[in-house]
Amino acid sequence: MALDQSALLELLGELKLTDVSDRIRKATETLYQELIDAEAAAFIGAAPYERTSERRAVRNGTRPRVLETTAGQLELKIPKLRTGSFFPSLLERRRRVDQALFAVVMEAYLHGVSTRKVDDLVKALGADTGISKSEVSRICADLDEEVAAFRDRPLQGAYPYVFLDATYCKARVNHRVVSQAVVVAVGIASDGRREVLGFEVGDTESQAFWTEFLRTLKARGLSGVQLAISDAHTGLIAAIQTVFQGAAWQRCRVHFLRNVLAQVPKAAGQMVASIIRTIFAQPDAEHVMAQLGEVTRMLERSHPKVAAMLEEARDDITAFAAFPQAHWRQIWSTNPLERVNKEIKRRTDVVGVFPNPAALLRLAGAVLVEQHDEWDASDRRYFSEQSMKLLTEPTEEVAIPELKAA
Secondary structure (H helix, E strand, C coil): CCCCHHHHHHHHHHHHCCCHHHHHHHHHHHHHHHHHHHHHHHHHCCCCCCCCCCCCCCEEEEEEEEEEECCEEEEEEEEEECCCCCCCCCCCCCHHHHHHHHHHHHHHHHCCCCCHHHHHHHHHCCCCCCCCHHHHHHHHHHHHHHHHHHHCCCCCCECCEEEEEEEEEEEEECCEEEEEEEEEEEEECCCCCEEEEEEEEECCCCHHHHHHHHHHHHHCCCECCCEEEECCCCCHHHHHHHHCCCCEEEECHHHHHHHHHCCCCHHHHHHHHHHHHHHHHCCCHHHHHHHHHHHHHHHHHHCHHHHHHHHHCHHHHCHHHHCCHHHHHHHCCCHHHHHHHHHHHHHHHHHCEECCHHHHHHHHHHHHHHHHHHHHHCCCCCCCHHHHHHHHCCCCCCCCCCCCCC
């Protein structure tokens, strides 16, 4: 859609009030916005407020997007649709992640920790081994600033469900290669949308690490947490109890089953897993607890270790039952984070050993920023707004079990 005469005169008036460099930025911003709006109109089959027989979608507001260019930062508005999604061809979806991968690879190369795989990637990226350290530092600084701005942004509104998980990568710390965890927190907002709440790199076996991570989320505005879902990381349970007082903890059933099967002969694994899964196939909270008791008694004779594990974890693996039954399948495990972790691993596996934890945080952070943008751009929600209202309606389900002290 071309600018009409009145819009051009308005733009001219704005440009007269700015210096030369800002005039270029403003003119570029206007051009980009016009191209985006024109592409959106062609994609939808109609301009704003226009009625046509070719219309294929309906606009639903816009979302902000900042684009870094040689003319400066352009503040753009990307049209959102009620159904489906639109993304302008001018903007590259994965540009930030590719930049981060490039920066990390070059940093690793300059620190002398590259492998043949990294050498090949450097050549594939079109870079030579003589790239300057100052250029790598500049790229890294720009990415660090962008990732930090996202990681430190204020959190607004309530997040009834919070998923916590970690994936492990190798990095050099004090001249030694050690395993470092990339910890990710994803929240479900009160309107049912998913958000990447925060992330960090560190030692997940430390209660101090988890406590500091969760306190950072609260300091940024995280509130309204009713249920935290995670694996039984050492120190995490106590950290949840300290920081999210009043919230319940759901132990991921997938991770719990893996722990159980490690105590069972391989030949009996499938049978034991099938029996335990019947606990989660019940119609209401009362039957869930009854089936848990039945399964525990059933396994006491043939697999006493498994029975003991079930008894010890009874409150932890059934915390989901105190919440709306419509949400059960999506809150009894950390599966919502599986795709996120796979994407982090796919990108980090290219590097192998990171030169330092900061480089690992940079690349993982870039992946998570892109994932957050994808969720924000999509009209698909983890739960519908109507479904989320079930959390505020009185139910006859069992009370939320108190979190046991670690």
